[in-house]
Amino acid sequence: MSTIGFLGLGIMGKAMAINLVNAGFDVTVWNRNPAKCEDLVAIGAKLGTSPKSVAERCDITIAMVSDPAAALDICNGPEGVVAGIGEGRGYIDMSTVDDDTSSLISNAITQAGGRFLEAPVSGTKKPAEDGTLIILAAGDESLYQDALPAFDVMGKMSPYLGEVGQGANMKLVVNMMMGGMLSIFSEGISLGLKAGLTGEQILDVVNAGAMANPMFKGKGAMFLEENYTTSFPLKHMQKDMRLAVALGDKLDQPMPTAAIANEAFKQALKAGFGDEDIAAVYKTVK
Amino acid sequence: MSTIGFLGLGIMGKAMAINLVNAGFDVTVWNRNPAKCEDLVAIGAKLGTSPKSVAERCDITIAMVSDPAAALDICNGPEGVVAGIGEGRGYIDMSTVDDDTSSLISNAITQAGGRFLEAPVSGTKKPAEDGTLIILAAGDESLYQDALPAFDVMGKMSPYLGEVGQGANMKLVVNMMMGGMLSIFSEGISLGLKAGLTGEQILDVVNAGAMANPMFKGKGAMFLEENYTTSFPLKHMQKDMRLAVALGDKLDQPMPTAAIANEAFKQALKAGFGDEDIAAVYKTVK
Amino acid sequence: MSTIGFLGLGIMGKAMAINLVNAGFDVTVWNRNPAKCEDLVAIGAKLGTSPKSVAERCDITIAMVSDPAAALDICNGPEGVVAGIGEGRGYIDMSTVDDDTSSLISNAITQAGGRFLEAPVSGTKKPAEDGTLIILAAGDESLYQDALPAFDVMGKMSPYLGEVGQGANMKLVVNMMMGGMLSIFSEGISLGLKAGLTGEQILDVVNAGAMANPMFKGKGAMFLEENYTTSFPLKHMQKDMRLAVALGDKLDQPMPTAAIANEAFKQALKAGFGDEDIAAVYKTVK
Amino acid sequence: MSTIGFLGLGIMGKAMAINLVNAGFDVTVWNRNPAKCEDLVAIGAKLGTSPKSVAERCDITIAMVSDPAAALDICNGPEGVVAGIGEGRGYIDMSTVDDDTSSLISNAITQAGGRFLEAPVSGTKKPAEDGTLIILAAGDESLYQDALPAFDVMGKMSPYLGEVGQGANMKLVVNMMMGGMLSIFSEGISLGLKAGLTGEQILDVVNAGAMANPMFKGKGAMFLEENYTTSFPLKHMQKDMRLAVALGDKLDQPMPTAAIANEAFKQALKAGFGDEDIAAVYKTVK
Incomplete structure (x- = not known):
């Protein structure tokens, strides 16, 4: 050993x-x-x-x-x-x-x-x-x-x-996907609430279906409680998304969804939520 | 009974x-x-x-x-x-x-x-x-x-x-999230492959983490096999994303990530993949 | 006669x-x-x-x-x-x-x-x-x-x-381009100001170059004066952009830039600027 | 002297x-x-x-x-x-x-x-x-x-x-706006043509209105002639848009429209049009 x-x-x-x-x-x-x-x-x-x-x-x-x-x-x-x-x-x-x-x-x-x-x-x-x-x-x-x-x-x-270099690249790929998922998740919850559904109804349906994943379970609960206690700081996520988009630029890989999700995180950063959890992106979406 | x-x-x-x-x-x-x-x-x-x-x-x-x-x-x-x-x-x-x-x-x-x-x-x-x-x-x-x-x-x-109306609204919310997730997933896989990682490595890591979900497991395998056998036709997904974005318009809910994912599905539709599975969005991203 | x-x-x-x-x-x-x-x-x-x-x-x-x-x-x-x-x-x-x-x-x-x-x-x-x-x-x-x-x-x-129908279609095409231009213009002015350039410097350079156009002259001045006196109400522009994106959906024409500019106008609508001039989109961008 | x-x-x-x-x-x-x-x-x-x-x-x-x-x-x-x-x-x-x-x-x-x-x-x-x-x-x-x-x-x-540094920053601001304008212009022309309008009709109307600008006149004619003779190479424009988006990242300025226009130029680069004129972005949009 x-x-x-x-x-x-x-x-x-x-x-x-x-x-x-x-x-x-x-x-x-x-x-x-x-x-x-x-x-x-x-x-x-x-x-x-x-x-x-x-x-x-x-x-x-x-x-x-x-x-x-x-x-x-x-x-x-x-x-x-x-x-x-x-x-x-x-x-x-x-x-x-x-x-x-x-x-x-x-x-x-x-x-x-x-x-x-x-x-x-x-x-x-x-x-x-x-x-x-x-x-x-x-x-x-x-x-x-x-x-x-x-x-x-x-x-x-x-x-x-x-x-x-490949360890770092994998981490960018993974975090970029997480960021994109959080962004679309924030939009979906916001849309559902505005349409008159309850947060519990939406989370229950999401958690029962093909999209069910631990991150949505955890962050979805945080959205509804308006609890943004930092587990992964938003500013670090935005940095990784920025680096992922830059890597795509270098490799001629268009990534419009990632680019737009990055802008959502930038909006949250601009709003002063950089030290809160990545879930705080929801605050600028809702 | x-x-x-x-x-x-x-x-x-x-x-x-x-x-x-x-x-x-x-x-x-x-x-x-x-x-x-x-x-x-x-x-x-x-x-x-x-x-x-x-x-x-x-x-x-x-x-x-x-x-x-x-x-x-x-x-x-x-x-x-x-x-x-x-x-x-x-x-x-x-x-x-x-x-x-x-x-x-x-x-x-x-x-x-x-x-x-x-x-x-x-x-x-x-x-x-x-x-x-x-x-x-x-x-x-x-x-x-x-x-x-x-x-x-x-x-x-x-x-x-x-x-x-609320049943239909919930379905739009759910499908819009699925479309957005597929779009960012397609981009992430494409980026990883261009960076020199293998598809198996990426899927293994995704499937082990907080993002792991049945849809990524199923569709990820389809991406790598270039198998787009229709389970959910892409054109129906695009229609639901379009309706979700329109619902957001009606409710004054900005949804940039959904709007851009919708464009990715439109691109796939334009490319002639409307009757293939929703996984075929990957073909226009990669 | x-x-x-x-x-x-x-x-x-x-x-x-x-x-x-x-x-x-x-x-x-x-x-x-x-x-x-x-x-x-x-x-x-x-x-x-x-x-x-x-x-x-x-x-x-x-x-x-x-x-x-x-x-x-x-x-x-x-x-x-x-x-x-x-x-x-x-x-x-x-x-x-x-x-x-x-x-x-x-x-x-x-x-x-x-x-x-x-x-x-x-x-x-x-x-x-x-x-x-x-x-x-x-x-x-x-x-x-x-x-x-x-x-x-x-x-x-x-x-x-x-x-x-073609008169209405032309109007949508024209207004959609105007909305897109205003959106990128708002971002450009905002970026330049944050980088330490003055608004006058930016407008002077824009007005002297290949992009110079009456709309930028007029709206640019409004941005800098923070004057959003309504000439064309923002909510009408957003409606036309929404209809243009919907027309693209119908015709299988992907339009990611228009879709995102539409979201910028929706953001402005959500912020309560619907009855102000289209120039007010700048307020949510800056 | x-x-x-x-x-x-x-x-x-x-x-x-x-x-x-x-x-x-x-x-x-x-x-x-x-x-x-x-x-x-x-x-x-x-x-x-x-x-x-x-x-x-x-x-x-x-x-x-x-x-x-x-x-x-x-x-x-x-x-x-x-x-x-x-x-x-x-x-x-x-x-x-x-x-x-x-x-x-x-x-x-x-x-x-x-x-x-x-x-x-x-x-x-x-x-x-x-x-x-x-x-x-x-x-x-x-x-x-x-x-x-x-x-x-x-x-x-x-x-x-x-x-x-401010000379370079101004150039990024200007080129980013040009790229965004070209992107929305490409989408507008494409939408109009698909809706059954002619290119001449669209350009005539645009050139007569508040958006009229030398770039649209020149590039619009190139679109319709499918002439992409290089005056400003597309790859240089994409580089400037990338740098502009990166500058926005550094300054916490969200720029979704620029980010998406950048992706349009990346798409054109991926399609092999990097050495053609910036007008060639139209080829991947239409």
Whole structure:
């Protein structure tokens, strides 16, 4: 069983690391603010002193940080992952980062002799806690094989998607579809209510039919309760839709529905709902 | 247990009537081409000689015919339902008809002393056979109560939605959402394929996540097999999306995503795919 | 020179009738509220007592009323145009009416032995006063030829467009393009302002280039002054865009840009700007 | 009168430089392929040996090259503009380049002591020859003042738009509006033709009304002749629309009509019309 390093103990990372420890992995954790490591150490994790020292000590080091800048930060510098990775050890960035950042990190790790995987996830806090994330892995295939036991603990599926970049692409495809679905769902609920149907009637019918899906169940209830507690921030969804449309532009793939759904999310952003849940797109539609 | 008349034994009607007979209802059938009644008679149904005679004889008469013209036709004239309905008996039109047709029939039945329900269904051949249709009932509430045992045999849910017109409105809301979902799904699959992912990878990830739904499973497989065998004809979907957008116009409800998805289906219609399955919208997107 | 009857002396009709009188035509006027006839009589028009009597007396009777209901009203009944039109005289409806209304009137006039033209106009109060309307004539071609001298007084162009219905179709085509242009113009101005350009800079550049057009000059100034004084009510434009999109639906012509511009106008309608000028679409875009 | 250097004698640059020489300016020209300088020298221009030598010799050096790479190329290196610009002399890049390229050049020139203006133009070959370009100047205001006499020769208007970047932004705003207008115009013509109107009738009515503009006149004739001879390549228009939509994304400005028009141009690009004129968008709409 590989020894695992885990960098970044935010909401997502902490839940994932706990699952690894509980599954019996030898886990060494590090976080910029070390106080967040305490709960992990309490259940048996070791405490790392820097990204470099974690990468030196572990077979596979996993990062789950909040943005591209943080992802670069823990890699670079005298105390960064690159300085410690050495020959043949593995580094897996599970953060959501853009193409350029992923390439930069991939190149730096590879040139230092390490193996690299990008592995962004689909799913939020609850699936992270339940170990039911969808892990979109791409990059070094031998590292993917080595990491599978850990992926199996953190997620319910973890397909290998090809070279670095394909994990990010899959995430854009998935999120763009989610955004489009939320947009048409918002319009459908709004139309039905204006026509005199009740929200419960509409949701019951939708939930019973061929369209029934967990997202509509969850977000539909939020629409009717006017509850937009953030599970996935709207501004992040809009960013992904923008990137998906841009990818379509690059690949000469027309995507009118996605383009218009993106505008709906932009409208919500303009209205000041960027930090609320993606469900808040409904507020500008209704 | 009410005696049931059943007018129209096409693909849908035949399956629904068989279920009623098999459930023990006393069913009298009629079809324009009487040959189609044989299978029903063979399992115990009685043979009616005209819509009028069926309506005279049965507590509740159900119609399931192909279009508004046929729906009007079986109601009017000396041998029509209206001539036979009499005081207090019930008539349920489960065909998909427009608002105006539904109002005409509702008024004619009511003026003749009968009770009326519109009850269009969501679901195609398989759910009709399995008794898992979604029945969208609206109109006379006492008739709805009387018809519930029959609805329970034909469908898995049959909410009462209010006055005549609300069944049709719910169907537009549902179909508009389905059309929008198919449009964004087509774009997502197309984008993923152009980016180098495989169709199987994309469908696996979608089917594992919060968006997973029976329609994507079914239609996604059809996309990849380039199989557009008609289950729900594309031209009917486009008609419903057009009517949904028109309803939004009437109710001052902006629906940009629906409007654009409607244009995608129009593009498919223009390309000659109107009689293929709704999945054929993918052919003009990819 | 034909004798001309003129029914309807609202803002548009009055200006058009004055031009006919001033050009030397023998004009008989009628208006529901007869007080509005005084100014016309003062400059030499004769006073009609009913639509019927006007139609009886004049070679060509023109109507310019506010809506389809009024257009039907002056035709029907014992004092209506149809009762007076007789063999070979001409009736020209210059009001903006829908297809069905136009067909009803056309049939009634024709069956009474009269000749019929629909001739909706493009242009508002100022062009009506200046005699520079665009007259979109369709129907009886001999009547068109007879009416040309009068059209030349009221408009700057009056093409003959074919059978009844084509005048209305042309008007939809024209108004749909205007709506689309206003929508993209609103977005362009909004984008430029957000990017730090001034409105004057943008309008100057637009007005100097290949896109320069009278509408942008006029509406652009209104945007910057936040002046939405009604020249063409937004709700009428939205209605025409809706009808244009519906016509495209009927003819299998995809029109995504028009469909989306229609949604922008619906948004403005929902925001309560229906009675303001079409320029008010800018308020929901900016 | 300032001495003028002119770098880049393609279709646009040659026409512009000829106008400067003919207006009496002391012009020194340079082109990567020196053969293209002959016509200029024949009418009195001096021949420069490198971008550096031109920049050293002239008060103001103007560049008009084909793309960002070429724009960077003539600036950098031992023989580039930056090496020769020196204290206080001016450099004006009239090429169409992206933000980043413009910033790089601006910084390099400024650090070398020079003054910089970006001044992309709106207009193609004919306006370049006629001296009726629209010049969108932004950057050093004193250089703008010095360059005005030359701008007046090359263009019909040359507003000063603010700091570096605003010239490019204005160009995006203008081109996005043009793209949107072409898209709605294509739909309108297509709808009218399908409804049975003739192209001539539609264009006549449009050209007579409030929407009349030179672009519709020119492109409308091209639609009807199915002539897509390139004046402005479709792929460049699509690029500008994409950048405009991206700018809107950055500034939280929803732009649904522009987003959808962009998709229409993408559709045309996918169909292989990228090197044809922007009018070719009509081929995918009709």
